[in-house]
Amino acid sequence: MSPCEKLINLAHLEWTAPASADAVRASSAGIEGGKVLFLPELGFDSEPRETALFTPAILGSSKNASFDPATGRLGGTTATGSDAELLRAFLRRFSDAAASLVGQLLPRYRDALTRGRASFRPAEIAGRASSWRKDDTRLHVDSFPATPTAGRRILRVFSNVNPDGKVRAWRVGGEFESVARRFAGGLSLPLPGSGYLLALVRVTKSPRSAYDALMLQLHDRMKGDEEFQRASPQSAFDFPAGSTWLAFTDEVSHAAFAGQYQLEQTFLLPVSAMEYPERSPLRILERLKGRRLT
Ligand SMILES: O=C(O)CCC(=O)C(=O)O
Numbered sequence: 054m055s056p057c058e059k060l061i062n063l064a065h066l067e068w069t070a071p072a073s074a075d076a077v078r079a080s081s082a083g084i085e086g087g088k089v090l091f092l093p094e095l096g097f098d099s100e101p102r103e104t105a106l107f108t109p110a111i112l113g114s115s116k117n118a119s120f121d122p123a124t125g126r127l128g129g130t131t132a133t134g135s136d137a138e139l140l141r142a143f144l145r146r147f148s149d150a151a152a153s154l155v156g157q158l159l160p161r162y163r164d165a166l167t168r169g170r171a172s173f174r175p176a177e178i179a180g181r182a183s184s185w186r187k188d189d190t191r192l193h194v195d196s197f198p199a200t201p202t203a204g205r206r207i208l209r210v211f212s213n214v215n216p217d218g219k220v221r222a223w224r225v226g227g228e229f230e231s232v233a234r235r236f237a238g239g240l241s242l243p244l245p246g247s248g249y250l251l252a253l254v255r256v257t258k259s260p261r262s263a264y265d266a267l268m269l270q271l272h273d274r275m276k277g278d279e280e281f282q283r284a285s286p287q288s289a290f291d292f293p294a295g296s297t298w299l300a301f302t303d304e305v306s307h308a309a310f311a312g313q314y315q316l317e318q319t320f321l322l323p324v325s326a327m328e329y330p331e332r333s334p335l336r337i338l339e340r341l342k343g344r345r346l347t
């Protein structure tokens with residue numbers, strides 16, 4: 054598998070300027086075809102005083118510092134006072150820029166998207182210790198244990214903001230449908246009512262649907278399968294400093310194995326807003342399991 058099969062190159066240069074009709078067509082076809090939209094020339098600029106944030110020392114025990122645009126709340130950081138204000142403003146600016154970019158490139162989704170959290174990732178990934186389940190250097194699709202999507206798509210914007218020109222090194226894997234087929238037999242449907250119980254005892258923020266239960270198992274099975282990690286179709290790609298990319302990360306298998314300093318914004322999209330909803334992980338898993346999952 055060559056990297057160009059999984060990547061759509063876009064010459065779009067701006068966070069807020071309208072995208073050309075060609076860019077909109079290519080973005081829509083690409084993202085719904087399970088590709089990564091890659092904007093090699095679109096970097097996110099930080100302000101001179103924000104260089105104070107470019108150190109892993111702002112992290113507590115977490116991998117990322119997070120920002121919730123709905124409440125303005127920060128997470129995962131030890132920054133307080135004026136440093137916290139600086140971090141909040143930095144992440145708010147990125148969150149707004151990412152929302153504007155997605156609105157320009159994917160206008161079909163604009164009114165249906167929910168903006169989730171943004172994150173800043175100042176720690177080097179390579180050599181970082183982590184449990185296998187949390188280890189994003191292993192190929193996986195995204196599924197969040199505490200925040201079920203109830204079938205909605207996870208669309209994420211990433212920007213490599215490394216100040217020293219270091220790449221973000223990823224591997225991108227094969228088609229969702231073939232990955233899902235490989236593991237589907239081993240994914241078990243949750244007991245009726247168990248999703249509500251998890252919400253009741255606050256393991257999850259909302260009831261975990263059957264879809265979310267299967268996606269979490271898929272995430273774990275992928276990461277835990279050495280043979281899959283080693284031998285499944287995948288290709289490496291280095292995202293340069295000063296570049297931006299976006300993908301449906303619930304569908305596109307990915308692993309990030311080196312790099313430091315990245316911004317990320319998560320969006321959720323109802324399957325009904327897609328041009329081809331039948332290509333969603335929800336509909337694919339429903340076909341494989343022969344039943345509704347939400
Ligand atoms: O930090 C990255 O480059 C991506 C890590 C990852 O797999 C994720 O955030 O889901």
Ligand SMILES: [Fe+2]
Binds near residue numbers: 189193194195302307
């Ligand atoms: Fe991921």
